[in-house]
Amino acid sequence: MSIICRADISKSTNFNLQHNITIFKDGKLVFMSVSGKGEARYEVPMAKSSHTGDYQCAVEAGGKMKHSDSLHVWVTGMTKPILIAEKKEVFEGEVVKLRCELPEEEPPLYFIFQKMKMNSTPKQKLQRELHRNFSVTEFPIEEGDNILQFDCFGRRNVKFEFENSLPSNKTLITVKEPFIKPTLVIEPSSNITEGKEIRFECQTVVAKMHDIEIILLRNKTILSSVQDQATLKYSAVATLEDSGEYLCKVEKGKASKTTTRNVVVTELFPKPILTASMTELDENKELTLSCSIKDFQNASFSILRKNANRDILLRHSRNLTMRANVNDTGSYICKAEVNRIVKESKPVTIHVYGELIQ
Template identity: 30%
Template sequence: MSVCLLWLGLSALWQAADIHAAVTIDQVTLTVLPASNVESGTEVIFRCEASVSQSLSQSLTYSFRLLQDDQVVYAENISASVMEHSLSSVRVSNSGHYKCSVHIYNKHKMSDVLSLSVTGLQIPTLKVKSDIVSEGEDIIATCSASEEIGSLVFYFYENDLEVKRVKSNGNSVKTILTTQKVTEIYLRCAYIVMMHSNAGFSNKSNMVKVIVRDLDAITPQISISPKGNVVEGDRVQITCMVKYPSDLELYLTKNITILHKSHTTFTKSLVVRAEDSGDYVCKAEKGSVQKKAVYTLHVAELFSKPILRMSPEEVFEGDRFNLTCSSNVTSSVKIGKADIKYVLLKDGGRIKEDAEYEDTASPATNGKYYCMAMAKEVNKTSSPHDVKAKVPVSAPVICAVDEVIVGKPFRVSCEAESGTLPINYTLLKTHVPVAHRTVVTAADRAIFNVTFISFPEDINTFTCRAYNRGSSFSRTSEPLTSPVIVPVSRPVLETKEDTISEGSDLTLICRVQQGTYPITFTWYHNRVILRPSIKEVRSSEGRHVIKAIKREQRGNYYCEASNYASETKESDPAKIDVSLALWKQAVIGLLCILLLVAIVIVLIFFCKRVSHPRRRKQETELSVKPSRPKSGDPMRISLTLDIEDNTVLNGTPGVMGRNVWSGNASGSDSDDPPDEDSKLVQPQEVGLCREVPVTKSIEHHYSVQHTEVQVSTPGVLEQADGQAALEYAQLNNSEQGPA
């Protein structure tokens, strides 16, 4: 049972969810009747209609909202799909952009924007509290447009001229208008709607006439007694009166000063002086209305304003000065010159009751002096005279403002520690004036430009002279003393030798002839600075040592010198050559010797290889030459081939060969001379292939004494070979004897 109830409950919920989900708002339409552009006062009906689709036919609740410029102006929850809202009499304030929204369950939809434009403003109504007012009295006016709604701005006009504008959150406003004119005025008003200023101004209201009455009753009168000539010291009575003193204020003024104030008639008494001459005004004031009367008073001088004079006009401390006070009698009928009494004052205190004062100028006498003249209760004070004793100028001090460098311009200042301005300064060189300056303010200084000095000692030739009361009272300073910087001269780079062995230390000496210490030296190698080589020394020379110099460090060296003169000078370059180290030279020499020996060995070996085949060839071509042996020695045949190279005069090479048979007395290699039978004989024609009988054992000895090989022409070679064969046959024949 409980399960069934649960099922029914869930089913109901699902059905409700299905119902909600099945509702959709198709369209919301907003219309306005009779039209979107209407005149003011027309009845307008807004009609909002919702088109809804739903799955079940049942009653729905529609929540309608009517909005004007995104502000809700009307809302209604109904069961109908159409809502109407009526405005019985629209005004300009009802103009705007309207929209209608509809809510059903969780569905929401908005209509398109509909514009309503209302034209025409109500004519306002103007009322005043009283149409008859007195001069200066306020006018209370009320302007209203009872049918308008919204915030309005009201404009008030006086004789068609705008005199005031007032903002109001309602359709009516009350204000106060003030007028100063004694006449009839005509008032009107108009308005605009603040939120719809494009609607323009309304028509002007009805015209209200207001009469402004003149307040002659408060017009004052002024009188002064005695009348006629008034002289300083006379007492005068000034009376200010009004006929109807009711609710008003009465003033007596001179220039912008109020002398007296009252609510009724009054009299002012005073002893006048010459400065009391002028216009006296009696003014009556009620509200914003003012009435006045003017009287001009002329007061003649009894005596003139005293004048304080000082002699001399300027004094220095220690000088005597004199002060004199004097005044002239103007009205001789009233007083004489002896009737005027004088009092001298300093800084407000009396110093002497006399017209003259004498003293010695000093800091104690400095101050403001003035005098006062008195006669017949009239006191007159002179203008103040400032007495300040001038201070004589002290001996000035001369000093250099800039660094002093020989050959360059610099500035010097001349200044006295004490002395009243203005002070005149003169710069002197060797006691001759060269420039002048006048210092008139404490912030100013006497600065002189000096072109240059040639030597450091020239600095002491400058002095300065100052005076402030005449050249005869001048003071002269001590000579100028200041450090003088001498620029460095062109440096010279020195080295012990131009060529140095690799691995040795190279010392570079940079020397200048002149220049103020400290001097900074810098060394360069091939235009590149040597680091670290910048040295600041208090000497005229600087040294830089290159340890264990290398071959790549050869080249051009130079140095630069500079000091506080900020002028750098460069030396001429010095060329340094770096030779090889001794051990490297020895190694190279040894290597060269070894290389030469190797070359010789290779050449010898090559020559032997080339000459060995040629020798074999020559030995095969040798002929055997028998020699007559000595008694008791075996026969020994020795073959000698001499080849001589001859060169003809025309440079054509020729070869001549000759075969010589020589016999030795013995088969040994002794140097015994041969016998006569071994001499050469005339050759005879014999056959080249003739056999030579040998009866004894012969020892063949082949000896090559001399060999020269030279390329020759074939003809010459053939001739040489024939000649050799002929000699060979002749020798054989001579040895055999006659046939």
């Protein structure tokens, strides 16, 4: 490609006038010549896309300077980019660092990176570079990624039109699992009656026993966790509140894998009911409090009086009979216990009235 600048200047035939000829591309000096012929030629041996731009020349002669009109030159096509990956093997939860370079192009440039895996739409990242002909980016490695391919291509804007390069070389990345999906074992069963012991064991296989954490949750509430161990064990006496979804989560860095199971706890016995022979009575009258469970007899009962600080135990029995005193006014409850499961009745309020003094 040749950029030619000619100066048409009137002069005497006997006078050799020197011309200072300067050629600019996008306002930057690319060529300069001093000639007595009034012509200069800027030779480009092999045109590249980086030679695209607006060219203009200026001629100075005899103390005068003139500028030519601007000439736009578009060299189509772009060089093929080069893609380099920092590592060829990564673990789930890590990132792949990539560098894409267009060696013979000039900024500003766009770089489009692509992450590809089998039977999946490629994921793209676009980076704009204003001052360099390369770009770097990172792609997170997610659960399920195994063998990945990456490539990139360049893009430039010429007179409000975009032009893309050919795709770069493809880079293959192998993904290794830092640990396997955990197993969650529930014993004796995931269907259990309250009062029985229920045991959980969450286990995984780890490539490197470092910075790994196992967490057991019930309905998103953390029950237990261990660090730098491959097994978590947890046990409890089953209650109705223990019904729900249990989740075993294994985490290492940004990698995470989970297993869920549902537990159903069947009611062993309903809440007890406290009844009073009278809820309003005069002082010195007899008051009987009785605690019972519908269709259930084999329980240990306690009758208590509610107190602001803590409940006051009155008797370990299902029945309590006493001679009422004004000071006995208050709220009473009963509790029933079976197989270490304790349930509380609704409170019953008793009012005891003193004798009138004549």
